[in-house]
Amino acid sequence: MVDGASRENLLNYARRLSADIKADMDWHSSGHGSGGYWTVANHAALSKVMAKSAAALEFLRRYAGDESSWTHRANAIYDSKGDGQSLESGAHAVGDLLEEWINQVESGANEILGERQWSEVSLVGTDIMSQVRRLLEEPRSHPAAPIVLCGAALETALRSAVDAHGLELRNRPSVAAYTSALRSAGLITAQDVKDIEMCAGLRNSAAHGQFEGLSPERAGLMEQMTNLILRRLADIQLVQGDFPGRG
Template identity: 55%
Template structure:
């Protein structure tokens, strides 16, 4: 009975989220031994909460944390980077615009990955904090973090008006770098934990 309860609570922790009301209620139900004050009734209460949670997910009322993170990453890879492509093709748009937007796509994707994995953030949310969290979790390599720092530096230069260093060629290169990194991030997150190549 205790093993079943532990499995049910762990399932909710991983799939509903650490701070979800579903997990909180299931923990209370188990700790109070359910309505009939027995270990068995506590386990049955967890089972009922699991069934209700699954029904909410199927109905689209509740969402899996991983789904939200994946959706954010997909938005960065398709919608935002699609806008970057259009800006890079427009000759009357300053090169800073697609660079800043590429940086926004990068930050959005990193945030989605951190949320998907429910990783803790240290410091102000942003590319640096997200990359540190992913590095600590052994998702990103040292080289990945260096690449992110370099791209963040270009984005910051464009955002703060350092237009002398911003060229059309630099904007095109930034687009390519971000697209390659987003593809790599997707591959890293889709790989089984034991196959990840971060060093």
């Protein structure tokens, strides 16, 4: 599963964002039954509301999904100024939508975008790599076996990271294509790319029967490098520091 602390940080940030949007608003009755609109006292407060609303809309796009009904409704209600009431009324409604999204995520009725994909990264780190460790500890195991398994774990984790962030591939699915997409999005470093390419090259040698340069030592190095890359990918899962209040 996705790291519980990261998930809670994400939802706590959404709660604060919703509260901040509505914090300085006052309700003005129109004098006709229950009609009225939300407003703030001055331009500085309005600027804050607009900035927080923009952050909320981007949050829903990122974590509820660009094509989700949550994102579509939030954009529509904000653009229409709360169905013509006031800019603040539209922002207030966005805050209400954000709160309801949080409630549904916590109840299990909705999920955070990418959550299932990140569970695959966790599975790779705990299950597949434990199989690699057992192979390395088996004296009769050929070094190609753990190397190929590390390569499979790496490809699965890279694919999950690409899917979780909704990235598009420029070429057919492969380790190289996944790596390129993540690098273009600024999610991994140039050094990460070099490490991944090194592991992919070793995996290809083992998979194609080129055993001359393989050894238990190189298989052990492959395990170490793969674990480092998996931890790096885990660091960019749901919480990347792209919202304040992390930790």
